[in-house]
Amino acid sequence: DSGVTQTPKHLITATGQRVTLRCSPRSGDLSVYWYQQSLDQGLQFLIQYYNGEERAKGNILERFSAQQFPDLHSELNLSSLELGDSALYFCASSPSGHSYEQYFGPGTRLTVT
Amino acid sequence: KNQVEQSPQSLIILEGKNCTLQCNYTVSPFSNLRWYKQDTGRGPVSLTIMTFSENTKSNGRYTATLDADTKQSSLHITASQLSDSASYICVVSAPYGGATNKLIFGTGTLLAVQP
Numbered sequence: 001d002s003g004v005t006q007t008p009k010h011l012i013t014a015t016g017q018r019v020t021l022r023c024s025p026r027s028g029d030l031s032v033y034w035y036q037q038s039l040d041q042g043l044q045f046l047i048q049y050y051n052g053e054e055r056a057k058g059n060i061l062e063r064f065s066a067q068q069f070p071d072l073h074s075e076l077n078l079s080s081l082e083l084g085d086s087a088l089y090f091c092a093s094s095p096s097g098h099s100y101e102q103y104f105g106p107g108t109r110l111t112v113t
Numbered sequence: 114k115n116q117v118e119q120s121p122q123s124l125i126i127l128e129g130k131n132c133t134l135q136c137n138y139t140v141s142p143f144s145n146l147r148w149y150k151q152d153t154g155r156g157p158v159s160l161t162i163m164t165f166s167e168n169t170k171s172n173g174r175y176t177a178t179l180d181a182d183t184k185q186s187s188l189h190i191t192a193s194q195l196s197d198s199a200s201y202i203c204v205v206s207a208p209y210g211g212a213t214n215k216l217i218f219g220t221g222t223l224l225a226v227q228p
Contacts, residue, residue, distance in 0.1 A: 002158070004156070101162065
């Protein structure tokens with residue numbers, strides 16, 4: 001158990017809908033990272049937050065957005081969902097703004113029908 | 114072209130045997146190289162992290178090597194166990210700007226250990 005929690009574990013929704021994925025980092029970790037892993041694809045970095053502020057941006061679509069709250073939990077919002085958005089979404093946390101050691105959560109499996 | 118390429122894509126070995134997984138990368142400059150183990154449907158777990166000045170690092174039955182000149186790394190698994198069945202992912206960390214790094218993931222080698 002990495003200490004990173006993600007909810008929900010599974011999510012099934014229809015195209016065009018909007019969903020919110022939630023992540024709680026390990027106690028004391030200030031950085032949160034979001035990743036997408038599509039079937040047979042490697043992990044793709046989406047976005048990083050550090051202590052409430054956006055730190056780095058990867059291949060995140062404009063339909064997706066994220067934020068980190070004062071209690072350091074983070075939410076990833078996915079809107080106007082398409083079939084291709086079906087994937088595993090992982091959250092990771094690290095103690096500082098450097099990604100030297102990241103601890104991954106169990107993931108949220110999103111299925112768009 | 115993927116900046117981090119792994120081979121083979123998949124591998125089947127018998128329990129107790131050794132195996133070596135390869136990672137070639139073109140990321141430059143890079144800060145460090147990591148190997149992660151990812152069980153099916155679960156989050157990756159870090160096995161080793163090596164900076165450019167390190168040649169080898171071990172974690173139990175896992176030994177990673179790094180040749181920064183040729184931009185190659187390998188992960189050697191000794192005396193494989195059934196629980197080693199997983200995807201092994203090579204990850205290169207590159208400076209992103211400011212005080213942060215960006216992780217670039219390979220697509221992984223899927224290892225199946227059979228009894």
